[in-house]
Amino acid sequence: MTNVRIDSKARRGRFLSPLPLTGLLGLLGLATLAACGGGGGSSGTEPEAGAWTTGDLHVHTVQSDDSRTTQTLDFVLGKAFATHGLDWMAVTNHLRSSKYDNNGTLLAAPVAFGYGMDAYELPRVKALQSAGTYDKKLIFSGFEWDTPTHDHMGIGIFDGSATLTSSARAAQEFQYVFTTGDESLFKAEDVARWKAKYSQRTNTTAADALKGIAWLKENYPDSSYALINHPSRNPGKYTIADFRQMNDLAPKIVFAIEGMVGNQMEPDRGGYTSAYIDANKPNRTYGGTDYVVAQLGGVWDALLGEGRRIWNVANSDSHFEIDAAGNSSGYYPGEYAKNYVWQSKDSVGMAGLLNSLRAGRSFGVFGDLINALDFTASGSAGTAAMGQELVANAGQTVTVKIRFKSPPVNNYQRPVNSGNTGNMVPKVHHVDLIVGDVGAKAVPGTPAYDVATNPSTRVLKRFTSADWTLGSDGYYSITTTLTASKSQYFRLRGTNLAEDVAGLSAGGEPLADPRVSTTDNATRHDQINDRNYGSLWFYSNPIFVSVK
Incomplete structure (x- = not known):
């Protein structure tokens, strides 16, 4: 085992034997959830009972004005659940006209x-x-809001408390007040x-955008969400102060x-079409991921x-894949982008999913690079998983522990959309353990509120195949230790790319995606x-x- 101080430079470490972890269960909506170590987050030694579930929060059908008539609701549901095996999906058409x-x-x-x-x-969903049909799946309806002065936000509004249902009534009222329809x-x-x-409709200024969010907070404080979609797609639409x-x-x-945006089949990856000039480097995708993340x-x-x-999420933003005119847009739900969300045994249905999303119990992945991830930090006070907090004493x-798994093949096709699988075996080249210091929250009206960097952030450790072991269950395992000296956060990223690949990566960092x-x-x-x-x-x- 390697002792790694949190202020050290990235270096390689040894490895320990893996602990057992049940893989992806995909049982959202079922009554039985298996015991699974993938969730972590317990104060004792017993693994948390629950399941990993997969889904997509950003999907369009023909009711969106920039989709295609072939993108019917039944077609999209078939792609998401029958073809690609998702557990849940949000239908999020534009809040414009049907x-x-x-x-x-x-x-x-x-x-x-x-x-x-x-x-x-x-x-139609209810009838199916x-x-x-899809009765073991969670299907809900939201919408994509043309947020005043900004880009889009994905909104979900639900009626009820213990059992949440999509609220068309709320969508109608929100659309009247906060859009220009x-x-x-x-x-x-x-x-x-x-x-x-x-007294009036509220749909033109940045202040109006905040009023829309305030409306959600006032009317649906525990049963709504507002996801910031493709934040850097167009220059100047969102700032860190926003x-x-x-x-x-x-x-x-x-x-x-x-952060892991959809529309990946567009010539400009993610639909990030701003001019390819230095000034627009923040308005590119990097390995398909928005510059913000x-x-x-x-x-x-x-x-x-x-x-x-x-938190960061990954979505398809599916409108259509390839249309009759030869235009291409994005992959279908579950085909390329997946959100993996951990749900404990007592956290099921829409309310459970919303709680897990709000708690950050999730990771995002492209191209099925991995299909399971167990990431925990443990100390004398217990164990914390993604989205959670571990309290430690200075010097502790x-x-x-990092454990991940990749499927035998992914959904790569050649030719694309032909049904002919390319038999591509996804393989992780390296995993980065990233660390950053945690300090005080920026105060509105101060210069700190506009600061968009964290200079303390760095790759604490880069793990390659020399650092992990493969268990009989198919999981690659890494264990390392560090000495807590200050409050920090730790996150992971991984890729199939070597550290330096012409046009794609440099020093392990992703480069801006080229246009095709x-x-x-x-x-x-x-x-x-x-x-x-x-x-x-x-x-x-x-x-x-958090170091006390």
Whole structure:
């Protein structure tokens, strides 16, 4: 075992034998959850009972105006659950107008999406599940909000307490107040009621965006979320002060950033189409990941360095994969991007999922680079897992355990979308244990509120195949120790890339993803797919170690 001080430079270590860990169970919605060490987070020696579940928080159907008529609700659900085996999924169409029903049939007149959700989306899901189709899956409806002056936010609003259900009524009211949709899209009786309730619509300024979040906090404080989608896709749409302000306003609602973005099949990875100039380097993806999360010591690390519980998630942002005109957009739900979310035995259904997401009990992965991850920190006070906090005394030894597993093959196809698997075996080249100091929370109105870096963040240790052992259960295991001297957070990232790969990585850091500009459609699609599968990453959420 190697003793590693938390202020040391990255260096290699030895390894210990693995501990048993049940793999991905995928049992969200089932009554029985197996005992699994993957969750960690216990004060005793017994593993936490629960299961890893997989899902996607950002998926579109034909009811979104930038989707395609082939992207019907039934088609998307089939891709997510029958083809790619997800456990849960959010349908998140744009909060604009619905021009089609679930089947791609043109409506007589467009309606506000809140009504389309109510008339088509929710009843169809209910009918399928009542008939036994996807009845063991968790399917819920949210929407993607054109947030005033910013880019998009993925919103979920739920009625109930112990049992949560998607609220079309809330979506309709939110859409009227906080978007610019024409009044003709709404029912006249609803408009009359809302006009009596609100002095005006609130949909143009940055202050209006905060009012929308405040509305969620006032009306659905425990049963809503607001996910910051593709934050750096367009220059100037979000600043770190925006993130801080939103999180300060409603920490139980604004608790996650879509760092591992969707739309990966676009020529500009993630749909990040800003001009390829130095000024727009923050508006690129790096290994498919938004600069906010991909930059070591950048925005995400600055937020974590204040002890903020703001997490990273991975989504598909599926609109369509390849259309009849040869345009490409994104992979289907579960095909390329996955969120793995730990749910304890007592944390099931929508309320349980929301609690686990809010608690950061999750990690994101591209291209099935891994399909299980056990990451814990242990000391005399117990054990903490992703999203949790371990309290330690100064000078105390903390033991960090990392266990991961990769599937035999991933979903790489050649040609893309052909159904012909490429028999690609995902293989982790190295795993980075990243550390950053935790200090005081930045105060609004001070210069610190605009600081978007955390200079203390660094790769504490880089592990390669020389540092891990393979157990009979298929898990690679690493154990290392460190001496606690100050309050810090620890997070993981891993990749299939070597440390220096021309155009893709340098010194272990991801480089900006190149654009694929080949004219021939089929060739371009395969080159995009090769680009994406050639640069795979996973990111864990952090463990906080607070030194008293």
